[in-house]
Amino acid sequence: MxxxxxxxxxxxxxxxxxxxxxxxxxxxxxxxxxxxxxxxxxxxxxxxxxxxNNFAKSLKMGRSKTIGLIVADISNVFFGSLALHIQICAEKAGYTVFIGNTNEKLIEMEKMIKLFKARQVDGLIITPTEGSEKLIKDLLKADIPFVLVDRSFPELDVDSVLINNYQISNVSTKHLLKKGCRNIAFVTYKQDQFHINERKRGYMEAMKEVGLFNPENVKEVRYGFLEKDIRKAISQIMKSEKKIDGIFFATNSISLAGVKSLFNYKIELQKDIQIMCFDESEAFYLLPFSVPFVKQPIEEMGKQAVRSLLSQVERHANEERHVILNAALINK
Amino acid sequence: MxxxxxxxxxxxxxxxxxxxxxxxxxxxxxxxxxxxxxxxxxxxxxxxxxxxNNFAKSLKMGRSKTIGLIVADISNVFFGSLALHIQICAEKAGYTVFIGNTNEKLIEMEKMIKLFKARQVDGLIITPTEGSEKLIKDLLKADIPFVLVDRSFPELDVDSVLINNYQISNVSTKHLLKKGCRNIAFVTYKQDQFHINERKRGYMEAMKEVGLFNPENVKEVRYGFLEKDIRKAISQIMKSEKKIDGIFFATNSISLAGVKSLFNYKIELQKDIQIMCFDESEAFYLLPFSVPFVKQPIEEMGKQAVRSLLSQVERHANEERHVILNAALINK
DNA sequence: TTCCATATATTAAACGTTTAACCTATTATC
DNA sequence: GATAATAGGTTAAACGTTTAATATATGGAA
Missing domain, CATH: 1.10.260 (434 Repressor (Amino-terminal Domain))
Known part of the structure; x- marks a missing residue:
C-alpha cells in the first residue's frame, strides 16, 4: 500500500x-x-x-511540531504525571512529545539535548540536573525555545514554571510548630539545586523566627545512596541529644524512605514525632495515621510549561516568563 | 546562527x-x-x-529512526518504568521515542496510532486497550511494525511481550492455600482482556484443584469507579457467609485500593486475612507486615519489546515473536 | 477595439539528504 | 601502444512539501 x-x-x-x-x-x-x-x-x-508527509513539511518549513521533554526519571510518579499532562496538552496544540531521561546525570542531560536538537524539536521542556547551568546557557545562546520546570537557576534569565518552594516549606514548618513541635529535623539531599535550597531556607527561616533553629538538625543524604544514608540520618535523629519531635522530609523519595526507616524504631508516629512530607504518595493512604504533605499542582505545571513553551515557539506576546504556582499543604 | x-x-x-x-x-x-x-x-x-538534518534524511530514506510508545497512563508506575527502559534501550539503538497516553480509551488509542502513523514512526510499542482488536488488525494489514506489551489478543498472530499471567496467578493462589487459606476471594476488573482473564483462570484452576472454588468469591470492579466499587467488594467480602481468609488482588491499582479499603475493618491483615497483590508498590514497604506480591520483570519487558520491534523494523531474522517472561512471587 | 480587473490555476525553486550512474586521470597489463 | 582496471571523485534525480511569482481566460469599462 x-x-x-x-x-x-x-x-x-x-x-x-x-x-x-x-x-x-x-x-x-x-x-x-x-x-x-x-x-x-x-x-x-x-x-x-x-x-x-511530515518530513517533507518540516524540511520545507523548518518546524517539526514536536517538543522534547527531558526529565530525571519517567518512572518517578512526579515526572510521570508531569509527562502525562504535558503530552495531553501538547497534543491539543498539534505537537507531539519526545521523551528522555537523565537519571539526574549531567552527561545524560547533555546527550538528550543534543539528541533532541538533532531531531529538530521546536522546543524543549526540561527539569535540569544539578550543575547544568552551562548547558542551559548554551541553549540560550543557541536561541532554542525552552522552558525549565520544577527547577531553575535564579541567576539565569530563562523561562520557567516553578512552585513557591520557599513559602510552602515555611508554612509547612510553621504548621509543625503550631502542632507543638519544638525540635524539628529537616532531611534533604546533599546537593546544590535552587529549588531544594529554597525548601531548606523556608524551614530554616521558620525555625529561626521562633529561635529554635539548630544546624545539627539538618540532615543530608546522597541521591545515589538514599536508603543507606536515610537509615543513618534517622538513626542520628533518634539518638539526638535533645529529643526530635518533628521531621520535615524535603522530597518525595526522601519522604518515603524516611517514613520506612522510622518504622524500625518503637515510637508512635504523629504522636511522639510529627512528620511532614513533600509530595503526595499513594503509600501515605495505607498508613494508620494521616500524613500531612505538600501537594504540587502537577497538572497545572504541565499545562503552563506547554503554554509557555509554545508562546516562545509561535512568537506570541510573551506571556508570563516566570510562572510560580502555589503548592498546597494537605492535612487531612 | x-x-x-x-x-x-x-x-x-x-x-x-x-x-x-x-x-x-x-x-x-x-x-x-x-x-x-x-x-x-x-x-x-x-x-x-x-x-x-533528520527530516531530509528521513524524507529520502523513508525511515525516521523513531518509535511510538502507546501506554494507558504514563503516570502509572508500571507504565512509567516500562517507558523508562524502552527509552533507554531505544536510544542505544539510535531510536528516539514518542510517547502517547490512551487512558484506557479506545478512541484515544486510535488517535495515537493515527498520530504516530502521520509522524511516520518506524514502529509502535503498544499496551492495547480493551476492545482494540480491530485497530490491531488494521495495523497488521497496514504492515506497520509493532509489538504489543503487557497485553495481547490470543487469537491474533502478533508479536508480543507478555508475562506468564496464568501460571504466576496459579502459583500465587497455591501459595495462599499453602498458608492455610481455604476461602480465597479474587478481586479483578470488570472487563474482558486476555491478560486479566488469565490471572483469573490461574486463580480459579488452583481453587478448583482443591475443590474450594466458589464463583461468589470472584468480585469485579469498574476501572472508572475503582474506589467506590472496591469499597463495595470489600464490604461484600467481609460480610461473606463463609468467612473469607484470603484475598488475591488482580492488578496494582486494585491492590492498593483494596488494602486501603480493608483498613476500615477491624481485622488483622496477614493474620485474619492473607492478601496477595499483583505488582509491587512502594506503599507495601510502609505496612507493618509484609505483603506478598507478584513482581513483573518490567525492565526485561521493555528490553524485549524494543528488541522485538527492531528486529521487525530492521528485518532481522525474526527472533522469538511471542515472548513470555516469568513474573516472580515475592514474599519477604 | 483596447485595457484592466478578477478569478483560477500553474510553474518552478527550494528545503537537505542519498545514491545509482557516470566521468576522468592515472597506473597496470599484455 | 592499446586496453583495461583502479582510484577518486561528480552529476543529477528523487523524496514530498510550500509558496512567491507567473500565466491564462473571462468579462467589464472606457
Missing part, C-alpha cells in the same frame, strides 16, 4: 500539486481556488486517505 | 555534496574517497559542528 502524496491527488484530479497543497492547508483565502475544485480536492484526499 | 548543511562543508572544501555525504555516512567502503579528503571532511564537519 503506497503512501498517498499530494502528487497522486493532483494527478487523479488533473490539477497541479500546488493547488492541492493550497486547498488542503486552507490557504486559498482570497478565492484562489474555486469552490468546486476545493471540494473535489478535499473529497479526493479523504477518499485516498491522504496523510501529509 | 545558520544551520550547517552538507553543502556548506562541500563548498568550504571545494568538493561535491555527494562526497561529503559518503564520507560522513561511512559509505566510502571501496576507497571511493581518498584518506586525505575523508579526514578533511570529517574535521571540517566537526569544526562547523555539523548536525545532519
Amino acid at each position: 503506497e503512501r498517498v502524496s499530494l502528487k497522486m491527488i493532483a494527478n487523479e484530479l488533473g490539477v497541479s500539486i500546488a493547488t492541492v497543497s493550497l486547498v488542503l492547508n486552507g490557504k486559498n483565502k482570497n478565492g484562489r481556488v474555486s469552490q468546486g475544485m476545493s471540494q473535489k480536492i478535499i473529497d479526493k484526499a479523504a477518499e485516498l486517505n491522504y496523510v501529509p | 545558520e544551520r550547517v548543511s552538507l553543502k556548506m562543508i562541500a563548498n568550504e572544501l571545494g568538493v561535491s555534496i555527494a562526497t561529503v555525504s559518503l564520507v560522513l555516512n561511512g559509505k566510502n567502503k571501496n576507497g571511493r574517497v581518498s584518506q586525505g579528503m575523508s579526514q578533511k571532511i570529517i574535521d571540517k564537519a566537526a569544526e562547523l559542528n555539523y548536525v545532519p
Whole structure:
C-alpha cells in the first residue's frame, strides 16, 4: 500500500500539486481556488486517505511540531504525571512529545539535548540536573525555545514554571510548630539545586523566627545512596541529644524512605514525632495515621510549561516568563 | 546562527555534496574517497559542528529512526518504568521515542496510532486497550511494525511481550492455600482482556484443584469507579457467609485500593486475612507486615519489546515473536 | 477595439539528504 | 601502444512539501 502524496491527488484530479497543497492547508483565502475544485480536492484526499508527509513539511518549513521533554526519571510518579499532562496538552496544540531521561546525570542531560536538537524539536521542556547551568546557557545562546520546570537557576534569565518552594516549606514548618513541635529535623539531599535550597531556607527561616533553629538538625543524604544514608540520618535523629519531635522530609523519595526507616524504631508516629512530607504518595493512604504533605499542582505545571513553551515557539506576546504556582499543604 | 548543511562543508572544501555525504555516512567502503579528503571532511564537519538534518534524511530514506510508545497512563508506575527502559534501550539503538497516553480509551488509542502513523514512526510499542482488536488488525494489514506489551489478543498472530499471567496467578493462589487459606476471594476488573482473564483462570484452576472454588468469591470492579466499587467488594467480602481468609488482588491499582479499603475493618491483615497483590508498590514497604506480591520483570519487558520491534523494523531474522517472561512471587 | 480587473490555476525553486550512474586521470597489463 | 582496471571523485534525480511569482481566460469599462 503506497503512501498517498499530494502528487497522486493532483494527478487523479488533473490539477497541479500546488493547488492541492493550497486547498488542503486552507490557504486559498482570497478565492484562489474555486469552490468546486476545493471540494473535489478535499473529497479526493479523504477518499485516498491522504496523510501529509511530515518530513517533507518540516524540511520545507523548518518546524517539526514536536517538543522534547527531558526529565530525571519517567518512572518517578512526579515526572510521570508531569509527562502525562504535558503530552495531553501538547497534543491539543498539534505537537507531539519526545521523551528522555537523565537519571539526574549531567552527561545524560547533555546527550538528550543534543539528541533532541538533532531531531529538530521546536522546543524543549526540561527539569535540569544539578550543575547544568552551562548547558542551559548554551541553549540560550543557541536561541532554542525552552522552558525549565520544577527547577531553575535564579541567576539565569530563562523561562520557567516553578512552585513557591520557599513559602510552602515555611508554612509547612510553621504548621509543625503550631502542632507543638519544638525540635524539628529537616532531611534533604546533599546537593546544590535552587529549588531544594529554597525548601531548606523556608524551614530554616521558620525555625529561626521562633529561635529554635539548630544546624545539627539538618540532615543530608546522597541521591545515589538514599536508603543507606536515610537509615543513618534517622538513626542520628533518634539518638539526638535533645529529643526530635518533628521531621520535615524535603522530597518525595526522601519522604518515603524516611517514613520506612522510622518504622524500625518503637515510637508512635504523629504522636511522639510529627512528620511532614513533600509530595503526595499513594503509600501515605495505607498508613494508620494521616500524613500531612505538600501537594504540587502537577497538572497545572504541565499545562503552563506547554503554554509557555509554545508562546516562545509561535512568537506570541510573551506571556508570563516566570510562572510560580502555589503548592498546597494537605492535612487531612 | 545558520544551520550547517552538507553543502556548506562541500563548498568550504571545494568538493561535491555527494562526497561529503559518503564520507560522513561511512559509505566510502571501496576507497571511493581518498584518506586525505575523508579526514578533511570529517574535521571540517566537526569544526562547523555539523548536525545532519533528520527530516531530509528521513524524507529520502523513508525511515525516521523513531518509535511510538502507546501506554494507558504514563503516570502509572508500571507504565512509567516500562517507558523508562524502552527509552533507554531505544536510544542505544539510535531510536528516539514518542510517547502517547490512551487512558484506557479506545478512541484515544486510535488517535495515537493515527498520530504516530502521520509522524511516520518506524514502529509502535503498544499496551492495547480493551476492545482494540480491530485497530490491531488494521495495523497488521497496514504492515506497520509493532509489538504489543503487557497485553495481547490470543487469537491474533502478533508479536508480543507478555508475562506468564496464568501460571504466576496459579502459583500465587497455591501459595495462599499453602498458608492455610481455604476461602480465597479474587478481586479483578470488570472487563474482558486476555491478560486479566488469565490471572483469573490461574486463580480459579488452583481453587478448583482443591475443590474450594466458589464463583461468589470472584468480585469485579469498574476501572472508572475503582474506589467506590472496591469499597463495595470489600464490604461484600467481609460480610461473606463463609468467612473469607484470603484475598488475591488482580492488578496494582486494585491492590492498593483494596488494602486501603480493608483498613476500615477491624481485622488483622496477614493474620485474619492473607492478601496477595499483583505488582509491587512502594506503599507495601510502609505496612507493618509484609505483603506478598507478584513482581513483573518490567525492565526485561521493555528490553524485549524494543528488541522485538527492531528486529521487525530492521528485518532481522525474526527472533522469538511471542515472548513470555516469568513474573516472580515475592514474599519477604 | 483596447485595457484592466478578477478569478483560477500553474510553474518552478527550494528545503537537505542519498545514491545509482557516470566521468576522468592515472597506473597496470599484455 | 592499446586496453583495461583502479582510484577518486561528480552529476543529477528523487523524496514530498510550500509558496512567491507567473500565466491564462473571462468579462467589464472606457
